[in-house]
Amino acid sequence: MNVPDQQPQTSAWSMYRAIVGIGAFCALVIVVVFQSTAARIRDNQERFLAAAIAEVLPETRTTVAVGLAEDGRLVPTTETLALPVFLAFDESGQLAGAVLTAMGMGYQDNIRVLYAYSFEQNAIVGFKILESKETPGLGDRVEIEPHFIANFEALDASLSADGSALANPIVTVKQGEKTDPWQIDGITGATITSEALGNILNNSASEWVPVLERDADTIERGDRSNGQ
């Protein structure tokens, strides 16, 4: 293909110089761009999360981030967790519900979701996908299919008698076969994604709902709540 040019052999030094030099220059460019955009990106993410919380639990006026203490009690936290959990308070300062982030493996990659739990209804009452790389037109239909979204108007997540676990595990069933309020009516053609979402919600709710039901009353609305 390429006729060898009549060029002298390149010395190792000049190759070394070019590769290391360009590497260093590129590293510098990336650091500069990262540093100069970091604040904006964090700002965007906070706004995005606040908007998402308002979407899954419209009554929300203020939120308090909570985490687990070492002894397993629910406590307010200032740390930014990978999967933050919030208690949401309405206009009158009453506990409106909890908003939880959950993550799990979908068909392509991890799916990150946000959902709202209502203490009154003992059910999941709001749901939004924060991040997913599911197949366009197939898996990503979980975000637009009306019958699937309707699952999360009141998805039963009540606790068993002793309050240590969900009374019924949240499961995804085949499209059109939903019979119980804790079942998610799946999507034909997005089987793996809809089942994955069932698992994500079940795992997260099994872990958090017992703790929230037990300790949520102990959390004050607090001054650190970030208003919206």
Next chain:
Amino acid sequence: MASKEVTSTDEFVKGLWRDNPVFIQVLGMCPALAVSNTALNALAMGLATTFVLLMSGLSVSLLRNFIPREARIVCYICIIATFVTSVDYLIMALSLELHRALGAFIALIVVNCLILGRAEAFASKHKPGRALLDGLGMGVGFTLALLFIGVVREILGSGSLFGVAVFPDGFQTWTVMVLPSGGFFAMALWLLIVNRIKQKQAATAKTVEVTS
């Protein structure tokens, strides 16, 4: 080509039509087919690619005497990857929604053969000004081509254009156009049109030659 007088406008215009990266060179098919499901995604992808083309073209051209021939590919890829990473952060800072829509395809600009192709074939042999014009022309050509595909797919697949509905409510959308296969259909349609025009042009050029 080298013997002919090449003006700087030619450098820019050739990417738009004669050497259009998508419709003529058929390069960079992965993003052209994957991210063209809506006009807005297509436009954003095209602009991101244009930015990377410009910046990598400029850098490669400036460094063309510094980069030894044997190590050129690794250097080009390193430069391209740097600007793609920058674009990734910039889009995140601009709009998370947009970043979500473009998904994994921003990172994949690195392996868009159009960019490495222009660095290797053009920028490494020409002065920075020329390389910038070439990059701009190719980038705009790529953006326009993606936009053409995206407009067809969005109108038929979602019944809207840039998110604004263009059909009355009763319109049954062609879901297939939003799916990956729709990309191929829209692409084929445009290739057909472009090739038809090219043939016609060639035919008229021939008759002109014969008559004169």
